[in-house]
Amino acid sequence: MLLGAGYDSRAYHFAAELRGRTTFEVDHPATAERKARLVQRQRRRLPDARVTRVTIDFQRQSLEERLVAEGFRRAPTFWVWEGVAPYLSRAAVKATLATIRALSAPGSDLAMDFWFLLDAPDALATAVRMSSQLLSLLGEPVTFALDPEDAPDFLRRAGFVTVDVALPADLEARYVRDGRRIYPADYLTHARTRAAGGRRR
Numbered sequence: 001m002l003l004g005a006g007y008d009s010r011a012y013h014f015a016a017e018l019r020g021r022t023t024f025e026v027d028h029p030a031t032a033e034r035k036a037r038l039v040q041r042q043r044r045r046l047p048d049a050r051v052t053r054v055t056i057d058f059q060r061q062s063l064e065e066r067l068v069a070e071g072f073r074r075a076p077t078f079w080v081w082e083g084v085a086p087y088l089s090r091a092a093v094k095a096t097l098a099t100i101r102a103l104s105a106p107g108s109d110l111a112m113d114f115w116f117l118l119d120a121p122d123a124l125a126t127a128v129r130m131s132s133q134l135l136s137l138l139g140e141p142v143t144f145a146l147d148p149e150d151a152p153d154f155l156r157r158a159g160f161v162t163v164d165v166a167l168p169a170d171l172e173a174r175y176v177r178d179g180r181r182i183y184p185a186d187y188l189t190h191a192r193t194r195a196a197g198g199r200r201r
């Protein structure tokens with residue numbers, strides 16, 4: 001399940017591993033329609049993949065209603081929600097996490113990234129703080145941030161157990177082999193749904 005799928009092409013990259021399982025690509029209609037056209041143009045070069053496209057505006061529509069309408073049923077699911085939460089309101093992030101929780105059968109995983117405010121006074125941190133402000137001028141205001149320290153608690157309140165919080169340096173050490181840098185105010189979390197009736201603190 002790719003929430004805010006954008007041009008993520010994992011459904012095609014991992015077509016063999018997915019062995020015919022459906023990838024739901026959930027996105028804003030404008031992006032989803034452009035991607036559908038691009039995929040159609042590249043059809044002969046792409047492996048067969050079972051992709052169900054679901055259009056939504058996360059700020060206004062119910063994820064559960066949209067998924068159920070497109071045939072999704074509660075099942076063990078790998079939810080990927082990357083590059084979207086920073087652009088939503090806190091209420092929309094929490095509502096989407098509640099839906100993910102409700103639609104997740106045991107054995108489900110969530111990979112989700114967050115942005116946070118770099119608090120160092122140096123030039124690099126200042127530039128990063130300004131860059132997120134500049135996105136407003138491009139019509140993409142950054143409206144939600146969460147410090148990595150607070151992520152496990154935030155996710156716990158939403159019904160998840162955090163397995164991992166990977167900071168930019170962790171991600172670079174694990175995955176980057178060509179010297180590129182991860183955006184310094186972005187980090188990735190891996191969480192699992194907490195068993196129903198699990199202890200709440």
Ligand SMILES: C[S@@+](CC[C@H](N)C(=O)[O-])C[C@H]1O[C@@H](n2cnc3c(N)ncnc32)[C@H](O)[C@@H]1O
Nearest residue numbers: 004005006027028031056057058059082083084
């Ligand atoms: C920065 S891209 C991330 C794409 C992809 N997940 C990735 O990591 O490469 C943000 C995506 O979120 C989607 N998005 C942003 N706001 C949205 C909203 N209110 N409702 C639905 N999708 C939204 C955009 O259409 C876009 O595909």
